[in-house]
Amino acid sequence: MFATQLIGTIIAGIVNYLTAMYLMDNIKNICTPQNTRWTCPNANLFFSASIIWGAIGPIKMFGKQSMYSSLLYGFLIGALxxxxxxxxxxxxxxxxxxKYIHFPIMLSATCYMPPTPPGNYPSWLLVGFFFNFVLLRHARSWWKRYAxxxxxxxxxGVAFGVLIIFFVLQNNAIDFPTWWGTGGSTGDGCPLAHANYSGIIPTNRPV
Known part of the structure; x- marks a missing residue:
């Protein structure tokens, strides 16, 4: 098991590095507002967090005079x-x-919200509920063996699907079909949002 994890980590590190270099060299305006398909939400989130905690500082962001000071009550609410x-x-x-109400686990999932499209959460919930509740209760033997x-x-499957979509479709300037499963025209399933994951600001948003 250890050897498998070690080899997998080494291979993943090399592949991730080579993939990142390929994307940076071949995709125009990647990780910029000009490219709404390659917005790099995780990288932008990490950059923003670095600026907040490093350059600006937590006092200016969450101090008494800050507009975000009320967020500190989250520590008290989370404890209570x-x-x-x-x-x-x-x-x-x-x-x-x-016994299934576990707020630390439930609230810890919110840390993935900034870079994650809203459509991911219902998907995670449905898949997790089906496999870890329905199958666990009604098909325990299958769950133990195959889950x-x-x-x-x-x-x-997701990883291979992404590779196929990129190299076969996007890399050849072929648009993937737009439907509700891919977030619709805005890319996040929220056409009325003021600012959304795709970077596209819809014209029919509420004032």
């Missing part, structure tokens, strides 16, 4: 939220669903 449900679980041990392998297969 699990307590009432823990008390309810102790008081009503026969209510089984209470981990199937999860890896879906990851590989």
């Amino acid at each position: 939220l699990p307590i009432p449900f823990w008390i309810l679980m102790k008081k009503f041990p026969k209510v089984k669903w209470l 981990y392998v199937f999860s890896a297969a879906m990851d590989c």
Whole structure:
């Protein structure tokens, strides 16, 4: 297992580096507002976070005079939220669903929101619910044997799908069909958003 992880990490590092160099050299205006298909949300998020915590500083961003100072109450809310449900679980041990309310896990998912299109969250929720609740309850033997392998297969399928879409379609200036599964014309499924993941500002947004 260790050797597999080590070899996989080495291969992934080399492939990721070569892929990044290829993209930077061959895609015009990559990671810029001029290219709405290659917005590099994770890189931009990391850059913005570096500016906030390094150049600007947390005092100016989250201090008393800052417009974002109210966000600090999130620490207090996050610390208090699990307590009432823990008390309810102790008081009503026969209510089984209470043990599934785990606020640290639920709230930790919000850290992926800035770079993630909103369509990803329903997909994650549906797939996770189906495999880790429905199949676990009604097909436990299948779940024990194939859930981990199937999860890896879906990851590989997404990776190969992205490669095929890029090299076969986008690299040859062929547009992928626009439909609701790919976020529609705006790329994120939110045509009325003021600012969206794709960088396209729709004209029919609310004032």
